[in-house]
Amino acid sequence: MNHMKHLPHVTAFRTLSNFMTQVVLFFLGIYFTQIELTGIQQGILFAVYPLIGIVSAVPIGLLNDRAYPRTLIAIGYLLIATQYLAITQTTDFYALIGLFTLGSLGAQLNQLSLDAFFYKNSDHQKPKQTGSYVGTFLSGSGLGIILGGLLLEKVPFTGMFLGIAITALGASVLSQIILPKTEVFHFEFHLYKKDIQKPAILLFATLIFLWTLHMSSEVTSYGLFLRENLGLSYTGMGFYMGLAILTMIIWARWAGHLIHHGTPIRYIVYAGLFFSGVGHFIVTVPMVEISILGRIIHEAGDAFMFVFLYDGVRKLFPIERAGGNSGIIRFIQNGALILGVLAFAPLGKTYGNAYPLIIASTFSILAIPIAIRFRHLIKH
Numbered sequence: 167m168n169h170m171k172h173l174p175h176v177t178a179f180r181t182l183s184n185f186m187t188q189v190v191l192f193f194l195g196i197y198f199t200q201i202e203l204t205g206i207q208q209g210i211l212f213a214v215y216p217l218i219g220i221v222s223a224v225p226i227g228l229l230n231d232r233a234y235p236r237t238l239i240a241i242g243y244l245l246i247a248t249q250y251l252a253i254t255q256t257t258d259f260y261a262l263i264g265l266f267t268l269g270s271l272g273a274q275l276n277q278l279s280l281d282a283f284f285y286k287n288s289d290h291q292k293p294k295q296t297g298s299y300v301g302t303f304l305s306g307s308g309l310g311i312i313l314g315g316l317l318l319e320k321v322p323f324t325g326m327f328l329g330i331a332i333t334a335l336g337a338s339v340l341s342q343i344i345l346p347k348t349e350v351f352h353f354e355f356h357l358y359k360k361d362i363q364k365p366a367i368l369l370f371a372t373l374i375f376l377w378t379l380h381m382s383s384e385v386t387s388y389g390l391f392l393r394e395n396l397g398l399s400y401t402g403m404g405f406y407m408g409l410a411i412l413t414m415i416i417w418a419r420w421a422g423h424l425i426h427h428g429t430p431i432r433y434i435v436y437a438g439l440f441f442s443g444v445g446h447f448i449v450t451v452p453m454v455e456i457s458i459l460g461r462i463i464h465e466a467g468d469a470f471m472f473v474f475l476y477d478g479v480r481k482l483f484p485i486e487r488a489g490g491n492s493g494i495i496r497f498i499q500n501g502a503l504i505l506g507v508l509a510f511a512p513l514g515k516t517y518g519n520a521y522p523l524i525i526a527s528t529f530s531i532l533a534i535p536i537a538i539r540f541r542h543l544i545k546h
Contacts, residue, residue, distance in 0.1 A: 219500030227493015245272025297422020315404015382506025442467030
């Protein structure tokens with residue numbers, strides 16, 4: 167049974183999940199510095215999310231083909247609530263590792279299950295649905311960052327963590343009430359292996375890996391760059407990051423519109439990688455006006471790449487195995503993130519916050535000649 171009528175509900179929950187994450191994510195480097203964690207310790211904590219993703223993405227994806235996604239979504243919210251509630255009670259590094267592990271597992275469960283519902287119940291012949299889904303949940307990120315910056319001027323980090331915990335708990339209950347049960351399947355593992363070994367999908371995974379590498383520098387160094395290099399207040403940081411991300415709803419919907427009207431997907435990829443890389447480099451210019459312009463350019467590129475990612479999973483994989491295969495793609499993304507954060511957190515502490523951002527920007531640019539060379543494999 168198709169549950170397309172519930173796509174707005176899934177989009178709303180996915181937007182809420184992004185909102186909760188982004189309220190504090192880019193400020194965590196500042197919080198970790200406040201509680202006197204070293205650069206290595208911060209890198210380890212930032213690496214927990216992608217590390218848990220590497221371990222759990224494929225199993226969670228497979229679960230989504232065998233269990234009701236709404237159950238996994240609710241469990242994910244519960245784990246996130248537990249993490250943030252407990253963080254208010256401790257600053258011990260080893261305790262934080264455990265709590266970030268728990269919350270990261272919850273986030274993976276939540277996001278992968280919501281995405282699996284979208285993949286299985288959206289109309290693959292309507293790329294505008296991808297643009298709408300991606301653009302809307304990315305807008306949650308922008309609103310979260312803006313609110314986070316405003317609140318941190320008046321509320322301590324522990325107050326923010328408590329607010330996230332309460333919100334996640336409420337979302338867990340609501341998801342069980344609002345979302346329907348969906349069909350479940352059981353496939354042999356070799357079918358997933360056969361899916362992923364196709365040349366077009368190997369290229370798809372390579373481009374996503376190279377593009378995702380830049381995100382690790384954002385997690386480790388972006389907030390610190392804005393705070394320490396540009397001298398922005400929490401409110402200034404929130405508006406700088408949030409307003410730029412809010413423009414992604416326009417870029418993502420535009421990308422969906424272009425694909426719907428016949429623009430070859432390879433042009434979406436070329437533009438996405440180029441603007442993501444160049445914009446990320448411009449961000450490091452130590453002038454707020456130029457830096458934020460670079461950020462808007464970068465977000466345009468990222469929005470195009472997110473549409474490529476979600477539309478690619480919808481079109482490249484069989485619907486009934488979308489959960490497991492999207493878990494494999496998330497595994498690849500998390501592999502890129504963990505390599506990046508382990509390198510960029512110490513690099514930023516040693517040489518300055520701009521260097522990880524500059525180095526990371528090159529990977530998206532390097533992916534362009536690969537995309538052009540194997541353009542025949544990029545599906546239209």
